[in-house]
Amino acid sequence: MTASPEWTDEQIAAASAAELSAGRLPMRAQWRLAEQRGRAERGEPGAFTSDLTIEEFAAIRSVGFSPVGQVMGSAVYNVGWAYSGCGYYGYYGYGMAPVVPVPATQQLLNQARHRAVNRMRQECQALDGDGVVGVRLAVQRFHDIGLEFFAIGTAVRADGRKRPKKPFTSDLSGQDFAKLLRAGWVPVALVQGVGAMVRHKDRLQLAWGSSWFNQELVGSTKLVQAARAAARDSLTADARKAGGHTVVLRDTVLQVFESRCASGSEGEDQHTNAYLWGTAIVPYRRAAVSETPLQMLRLDR
Template identity: 65%
Template sequence: MTGLDDWSYAKDWAPEQIAYASAAELAAGRLPLRAQWRLAEQRQRAERGDPGAFTSDLTVEEFAAIRSVGFAPVGQVLGTAVYQFAAVYQGCGFIGASPAGAPVVGLQLAQASLDEARHLAVRRMRFECDALGGDGVVGVRLGVLPFHDIGLEFLAIGTAVRAAGAVRPPRPFTCDLSGQDFTKLIRAGWVPVALLQGVGVTVRHNDWSQRIQSLSWANQELVGATALIQGARSVARTGLARDAARVGAHTVVLRDLMSRMYERKCLSGYEAHDRIAEVVLWGTGIVPFGRKHRPHPAATEPPLPMLRLNPRKETG
C-alpha cells in the first residue's frame, strides 16, 4: 500500500469528498482515508514514545508470552468487508426421478464469494499491520454479522506485533493462535505464515428417497444428508490445501470448523425443497525456521522454583 501521509491534505475535505476518495482507495486495494489517518497518527505516537501509543486485546498472559520470545504489540488491527449475496444459488442439478437419487452439486459462485469476502477482510487487516510497522498479527478472530438487512459484514480483528530482532518476514504474517500458542510455536522452531481457510458449499434436492426416510419411524442414516455434508467438507479441505500451497505452508494448525445446513425452495420447478450445506475450515499455515533464527536463549522459560509447603523435620 502507499504511504499513509499521501492524503494528509484531504482532512479538511467535505464528508462526501472523503467518502468518494475512500471508495477509490478501496477499489485500488488500499484502506479508506480515515483508516489511513488513524494508523499514521498511531504510528507517529509510537515513534515519539507517547503513552498509550498502542492498543491490543491481548490478555496479561498473552502479552507476557509474546514478549518472552522477542515480540511486542504495536496495535489492534481490523479488516472488514460488506458483501451482498444476491446470485449464489444456481439450482440443484436435479432433472427428474432417478434410482440413484439426487446428486450433490457444488455451488461454485457461493463458495467463491464467501472465500473472497473473508480473504479481503484478512488482507485489509494485514494492511493495517503493515501501516503500523508490524511484522504480523496474532490472535485473529473471524466473524460474520448481518449488515442492515442488505448483506453480511465479514470481520477480521487481531493484535499486530513486531519482532525485536533483525530478522523480518517478507510480509506481515497472520494467525489465529493465542499469545501462548504463538509462543509455543516459536519455541518449537516454527513460525506462522498466514491465516488459511477452505470453503465448501453444496446442494442436494430433497428427493423422494430423502422424504421417505424422513417419514420413517426407524433409526437410520439419512444417506442423502450424509452425502451432502461430506461433499461440502471435501470441497472445504481441498480449498484449505490449495490455500496452504499458495502461501508455501508446510502444514496447517487447524483452529476451527463451522458447518450449517438449511433449505430453500427448489428453483427447478419442483414442489420439494433443496438442502444446502456450508462448511468453512480455517487455521494457521506454518513453516519451520533455522536454529540460527530461533529466539535468544534468554527468552526461554527458566525452571519453576519449588517450595515444600509441609517441610519434614530433619531427624538426627
C-alpha cells in the same frame, strides 16, 4: 494524503472509494494508523491498544515480540444469485438425488475473507508490524443488502533485526504463538477452506425422515461429506498458495439450511456450507529449543 479539517463527509467517502479501488485502506483508517504510529515514535502513553490477555502479552514478549496495536479489516459483499441447480433434472424425482457443488458461493466466501484479512495485514504494515496474532474472523448481516466479513487481531513486531519480508497472519493465541516459535516453527498466513453443496430433498429422504425406525439418512450424509471434503481441498490449496508446510487447524463450522427448490419443481433443497480455519506454518530450524523451566517455591516450608 493527510487529514484536512475542511473535508466534508462526501469528500472523505469519495477519496476512500478511490483508495479502496487502488487496493489501499480507506482514509479514516490511514489517518488513525498514522496518528497511532506517530504516538509510538514519540514515546507517548497509549501508543497501542490490543485485546491480548496478560498471559498472552507475557508469552509474546518471552519470544522476542512486542504488540504494536490492534488492527482490523472488513469487506461488505452483496450476495447475489448463486444457484447452480440442485440436480433435480438429472434424476427427475426417482431414486437418490445427487450432490451438486455451488462454486459461486464458495468463490464469494473465499474472496471476501481474503480481502478482509489483506486489509488487516495492510493496517499491520502501516504500524510497522511483522505479523498479526489472535485473529478472529466473523461474518454478520449488513442491514438488508449483504454480509460483512470482519477480521481483527493484534499486530506484533520482532524486537531483533531479523524480520519477515511480509507480515504474517495467525489465529493462534499468544501462548500458542510462543510455543510454536520455541518448537522451531513460524506462522505464515491465516488460511481458510470452504465447501458449498446442495441437493434436492428427494422422495427417499422424505420417506426415511418420517420413518418410525432408526436409520441413516444416506442423502444427507453424502451432502455433508461432500461439503467437508471440498473444504479440505480448499484449505490445502489455500495453504499451498500461502507457502505453508502444514496447517494448524483452529476451528470447523458446518451450516445446514433448507430452501424452496429453485429448479421449478416442488419440494425443497438442502444446502450445506462447511468451513475450516487455521494457520499455515513452516519450520525455520531443525533443533527445537525446550521451554525454560518454571521456578517453584513450596509454600508449606
